[in-house]
Amino acid sequence: MRLERDVIYIILASLLLMVAIPWMAGTLSEDIFFEWPFFFEVAIGGLLSGVMYSLVALGFVLIFKASGVFNFAQGAMVLFSALTLVGLNEMGLPMWLSVIVTLLVMLVLAIAIERVVLRSLVNQEHIILFMATIGIAYFLDGFGQTIWGSEVKNLDIGFSQEPGFYFDGLILINDFDLIAAVIAGILVIVLALFFQYTRIGRALRAVADDHQAALSVGIPLKHIWVIVWAVAGIVALVAGIMWGSKLGVQFSLALIALKALPVLILGGFTSVPGAIIGGLLIGAGEKLAEVFIAPMIGGGIEDWFAYMLALAFLVFRPQGLFGEKIIERV
Amino acid sequence: MFYREAGEFKASYKADQAILPIRQDRWFIWAILAIAFLVIPTVSSDYWLGTIMLPFLILALAALGLNVLTGYAGQLSLGTGGFMATGAFAAYKLATMFPGMHILLVLLFSGTITAGVGILFGIPSLRIKGFYLAVATLASQFFLIWMFNKFGWFTNYSSSGVITAPPMAAIGDVLVTGAYATVTAKYLFTLSIVTLLALITKNLVRSNIGREWMAVRDMDIAAEIIGIKMLPTKLKAFAYSSFLCGIAGALWAFVHTGSVEPLAFDVNRSFQILFMIIIGGLGSIMGAFLGAAFIVLLPIFLSNAPHWFGLDIPVDLISHIEAMVFGALIIFFLIVEPHGLARLWQITKEKLRLWPFPY
Amino acid sequence: MKERAIGEVILDLKNISLSFGAMRVLNNISFDVRKSEIRSIIGPNGAGKSSMLNVINGVYHPQEGEISFRGEVRKQMKVHEAAGFGIARTFQNIALFKGMSTLDNIMTGRNLKMKSSMFSQAIYWGKAQKEEIEHRRKVEEIIDFLEIQAIRKTPVGRLPYGMQKRVELGRALAAEPEILLLDEPMAGMNVEEKEDMSRFVLDINDEFGTTIVLIEHDMGVVMDISDRVVVLDYGRQLADGTPDVVRNNQDVIDAYLGVSH
Numbered sequence: 001m002r003l004e005r006d007v008i009y010i011i012l013a014s015l016l017l018m019v020a021i022p023w024m025a026g027t028l029s030e031d032i033f034f035e036w037p038f039f040f041e042v043a044i045g046g047l048l049s050g051v052m053y054s055l056v057a058l059g060f061v062l063i064f065k066a067s068g069v070f071n072f073a074q075g076a077m078v079l080f081s082a083l084t085l086v087g088l089n090e091m092g093l094p095m096w097l098s099v100i101v102t103l104l105v106m107l108v109l110a111i112a113i114e115r116v117v118l119r120s121l122v123n124q125e126h127i128i129l130f131m132a133t134i135g136i137a138y139f140l141d142g143f144g145q146t147i148w149g150s151e152v153k154n155l156d157i158g159f160s161q162e163p164g165f166y167f168d169g170l171i172l173i174n175d176f177d178l179i180a181a182v183i184a185g186i187l188v189i190v191l192a193l194f195f196q197y198t199r200i201g202r203a204l205r206a207v208a209d210d211h212q213a214a215l216s217v218g219i220p221l222k223h224i225w226v227i228v229w230a231v232a233g234i235v236a237l238v239a240g241i242m243w244g245s246k247l248g249v250q251f252s253l254a255l256i257a258l259k260a261l262p263v264l265i266l267g268g269f270t271s272v273p274g275a276i277i278g279g280l281l282i283g284a285g286e287k288l289a290e291v292f293i294a295p296m297i298g299g300g301i302e303d304w305f306a307y308m309l310a311l312a313f314l315v316f317r318p319q320g321l322f323g324e325k326i327i328e329r330v
Numbered sequence: 331m332f333y334r335e336a337g338e339f340k341a342s343y344k345a346d347q348a349i350l351p352i353r354q355d356r357w358f359i360w361a362i363l364a365i366a367f368l369v370i371p372t373v374s375s376d377y378w379l380g381t382i383m384l385p386f387l388i389l390a391l392a393a394l395g396l397n398v399l400t401g402y403a404g405q406l407s408l409g410t411g412g413f414m415a416t417g418a419f420a421a422y423k424l425a426t427m428f429p430g431m432h433i434l435l436v437l438l439f440s441g442t443i444t445a446g447v448g449i450l451f452g453i454p455s456l457r458i459k460g461f462y463l464a465v466a467t468l469a470s471q472f473f474l475i476w477m478f479n480k481f482g483w484f485t486n487y488s489s490s491g492v493i494t495a496p497p498m499a500a501i502g503d504v505l506v507t508g509a510y511a512t513v514t515a516k517y518l519f520t521l522s523i524v525t526l527l528a529l530i531t532k533n534l535v536r537s538n539i540g541r542e543w544m545a546v547r548d549m550d551i552a553a554e555i556i557g558i559k560m561l562p563t564k565l566k567a568f569a570y571s572s573f574l575c576g577i578a579g580a581l582w583a584f585v586h587t588g589s590v591e592p593l594a595f596d597v598n599r600s601f602q603i604l605f606m607i608i609i610g611g612l613g614s615i616m617g618a619f620l621g622a623a624f625i626v627l628l629p630i631f632l633s634n635a636p637h638w639f640g641l642d643i644p645v646d647l648i649s650h651i652e653a654m655v656f657g658a659l660i661i662f663f664l665i666v667e668p669h670g671l672a673r674l675w676q677i678t679k680e681k682l683r684l685w686p687f688p689y
Numbered sequence: 690m691k692e693r694a695i696g697e698v699i700l701d702l703k704n705i706s707l708s709f710g711a712m713r714v715l716n717n718i719s720f721d722v723r724k725s726e727i728r729s730i731i732g733p734n735g736a737g738k739s740s741m742l743n744v745i746n747g748v749y750h751p752q753e754g755e756i757s758f759r760g761e762v763r764k765q766m767k768v769h770e771a772a773g774f775g776i777a778r779t780f781q782n783i784a785l786f787k788g789m790s791t792l793d794n795i796m797t798g799r800n801l802k803m804k805s806s807m808f809s810q811a812i813y814w815g816k817a818q819k820e821e822i823e824h825r826r827k828v829e830e831i832i833d834f835l836e837i838q839a840i841r842k843t844p845v846g847r848l849p850y851g852m853q854k855r856v857e858l859g860r861a862l863a864a865e866p867e868i869l870l871l872d873e874p875m876a877g878m879n880v881e882e883k884e885d886m887s888r889f890v891l892d893i894n895d896e897f898g899t900t901i902v903l904i905e906h907d908m909g910v911v912m913d914i915s916d917r918v919v920v921l922d923y924g925r926q927l928a929d930g931t932p933d934v935v936r937n938n939q940d941v942i943d944a945y946l947g948v949s950h
Contacts, residue, residue, distance in 0.1 A: 138657030557772030
């Protein structure tokens, strides 16, 4: 990972703002409660939920890198995998078996998507493929709920949801969030290693650069696509388990994909580290804004704040933090 | 054989630059207009006019707006719903602040206000492109809906957050909004506005500004080199597109539903409109109408279909199956004809030129 | 020889240097262009010829040097300034608007001359319509000149390569340019197409007195039609002068034929 000087400046500046603005808001406004331990509690909570955003964004990045497809169905895949897992579990399968069967289902899904959709739309414009993934999203949302029903389901994977106290009881952190963050972190590292050091990973990066060139040196495009969609499916399952046990498995899981989009434009569509750092910045920024800024302007700003934040970033760096800069040639 | 341009000679550039240079096309369009204005209102039931034709026309107008921005100027936008909401709430504020204002003026001004908002959210398009821009337009979508929900001023502090259109007359005392307006009056009013705006849009896209939009879409750097300025060209596209979407939103709230809450214009509305222009055909006026017809009729067909086969399925299951079939059909369509219904129509015309003698 | 009055210097480039990061693309290049002449830039691939054109019409901004157009000195050209001055160009890899017809592409070339308001265009009445017809007449003259009447309404994406090159020339001509920059107008053409294209270039120069800056690999063509030639090699300037002078320059011969050290 090569860090440009600008990127470091931007990250440092945003960290500074994240501290300065809440502090100033706390000093200036009567309505806003500001104390350092409380500030850190909010910030850490935000960072931890940011990890979850990263997890969803990661699925997007994988597919965009390897096929140039902006996969709008990532959120639907999160919902579908979680629904399948809970459904199988409710049918009496033990949890470990349900996980394995769900993984197989996600693999079959990847194959089906490649066979039916991608293969027929190869060489089409990006917007057409993007539309097709919206179609996939509708299909999966409907399909999953047709089979497994649409009532809210509980997913219990055995981690406590109780908050714990850290740093001499000054800061309150949800243990579950901590565990989720660790698991997400491990997943990210595994994926990064997979991309960097395996033969498939290299082929993937080649495909991302240029489909035709990759084909001409004998990389089987079809297999590659199945692999990325399957990996994106696995990432979706992990995200589904995490979000599902936190919020319950329900339709709103499909909407967390929308939360991952600002992460993407912040980090750059093609960058794995971008997805992670973007997720952390958005997660923390959003929570801090909700607690320290929102009371001044009516509250409930989490619907759009992440987008505005990302938009402000884009004005300085149109390609996102880690996206590749495009030099136009004529 | 029966559809052809051979034997038609133009003596002036004016004739050659007419909207429909081929005679059969002119007849066809006049026939469509005659049917729309004369036949449909007399033979259709209120149900057809009110629940199918009205939303079809209004959504086609919004699709026209998005098609200007995305299909002609090449700027992918997911913020259509937000702009429609802006038009609806602007119309409501105007109509309640100035009770005597004529509905046409209300529509014109609410379109203009939306154009201003569109320009504001179009500014980032100078720096960012493609999917980055699409995601950025979601910012406008979420922000605008939040704003209309959050601040009571926009709804005149109504406790439910719903705005209700006051009764307004189009000509004389023929009401087109409110509970006492007849469906036929609403339909003819909407149809006239949509026809007029479609004509204006066609004029724009065949003039210099339209060529500038398409040039920016096809190759922005070359466009810049031949002297097209990015800032005004893109912002004009945003402004005009939002103008149409704003009027569509105002019509939706005032003429179609009568009362509306911000959620009627959420992100799903934006996707719905986007589907229309993709299925209908990007960069085509006709496409906006064909796509809107398809997207409006499909769910009606899907929710009635099991009924016709004598199946009895619970409502929530139907809605899931509907989503499934809808998704599958979208994919099917993209695979069969990625350039949309308008392209299919063109191919049909090309076939008709030769038919019944294929060579 | 041609019977043209070659006028005073209208474009003067002094000590132009351009780099992208650590890569030096142009190194201290100086040459001038006189009114109504055909000025060629030659050199091997990667010599910086296209970059030179990009500097002239403001796509690239050189770090050093100055450009003067009609005596006005500036550090760098801006894209819209160049277009306003009447500097038009064609591209090495065709840069047409693929979704539009031949006619619309060439009409777009006249965008700077169209003055009617958006409102007037919306109602397509009076000024806008008159203007549209007036410009159509001009564009038809160009279509006649380039002999592309038959493909007037064809979307350019469907045209063969040689025709696309011709349409692109038409689009540049539509601006009635002062200076026409042609980036390899004959690349990838067969002999007949090349002859056609050379004829067009000469006719444009002859009939309208348009100044032409030409990049071309075909030495036969370059030496035949150019008034003066500048030779670049790896961003350096090897020679500058009439075709005869350049032909006999030792550095140029070495660069083109290779030299044993």
